[in-house]
Amino acid sequence: MVNQGSKFIVLGILTILPLFVFPAGNVQIPKDSFWISVKDTQRILLNLNYDPIGLPETYSSDIFTQVCETGECKPVRIKLFWDLMGQYLHYEMPDGAILTKLDHVPFNENDYIKFGIILSSSQSMLEDFDITLLPGSREKASLAQIDGITGATPKSISSDIVDGAVYTCHTIWHLAHGAVQDSIALLTLDIADKDLMMHLLNHPNDDYQRWCIDHVFLEYPKEREFLNLIFSKINNENIFIAKHILRQLPEAILAQDWVQQVVWMKYGELPYSLQILTLRRFQAILLSSSLESKISGYKNSANFEQSKLLDQIRFKK
Structure with a gap:
């Protein structure tokens, strides 16, 4: 190790x-x-x-x-x-x-x-x-x-x-x-194998979780087991961790259709501040065309700020 x-x-x-x-x-x-x-x-x-x-x-x-x-x-x-x-x-x-x-x-x-x-x-x-x-x-x-x-x-x-x-x-x-x-942080980075990463992602210490999230995005961007565990934390149980994920999620990962589907599935359960953050992250990429009807369905219940952001979302043709 x-x-x-x-x-x-x-x-x-x-x-x-x-x-x-x-x-x-x-x-x-x-x-x-x-x-x-x-x-x-x-x-x-x-x-x-x-x-x-x-x-x-x-x-x-x-x-x-x-x-x-x-x-x-x-x-x-x-x-x-x-x-x-x-x-x-x-x-x-x-x-x-x-x-x-x-x-x-x-x-x-x-x-x-x-x-x-x-x-x-x-x-x-x-x-x-x-x-x-x-x-x-x-x-x-x-x-x-x-x-x-x-x-x-x-x-x-x-x-x-x-x-x-x-x-x-x-x-x-x-x-x-x-x-x-x-130096301790560097040592931990050096010894961190997948077992330790999975353990720290599930740890009650928020600092451990944030560190692992950043490390996965950088070193394991294609590891679905890690990514699915991270995306499961986009909820209202720990708003600070959810916000960190949405802010740090690289565009290269968010650009993948399956990731967009997973993130959007969380939208309706999120508090308002995280909904706004999700919509703003979606501004920078082209979304899967399969999401167009799902996202459009939220426009009727959206407020002014949400409607403005929803209207600016672009979809793949």
Whole structure:
């Protein structure tokens, strides 16, 4: 399933100190694991995890990193998880590992809860926060120092850090939401066979469905099994997915008579906005002559906007 040639992907992750560092030479790694280069010879190992039926489910990485330049802070050991599109999911602490704040004070239960909330947010002040401007030990920076450097108020930045663990929050957040996400999406594209594609098309995660729809239109434009499954989603159960299909459906596919028949069969069941979108998509192509009488039958019940679009539809002679 996995293309071995895809196992070396270079990315730049915003960080200052070394992450999980490995030598540059050849190192034996487990099946379905991937080296991710972060800087020159420094790499992290990304692992592909499977669900109970043997299909790819998540990616994870065991991270080891220093949390301050002076060496006075304890290194962080943590395991991060992402979904198949590269969206951060959650973290786990390896057996015996803990997170600490300044002066080696261990995180308490509330600190771990807040840390999880911080990592779960893809929109954070940490994204643009320049930690290199903090004086001295990164972990010993106070909220007042942060306020003076960034212009953020202590109240606003405090929601994005565990006090006393500024650099830990900054480093791990950028790992969770950094360039590794794009590389994960590329890895999934590389390992996606038909079984995985079918699984993701039926997945409740809308991002998975949209990704698969786009991939099928690009890579499997003649695969009726995939296309029929996609067209079955043009309904009012999930308007966002239906709209995505109608918007992204290539003209080369829509130009086929059988596709036009399938799409038009959905028309009467669709909400108004999707009916309008369907008619607008039909403007760009010649429709099958077998649809002319069916489409004309809707004119009597159409409103002004629909009638105008229906009148502009052209049919093959």
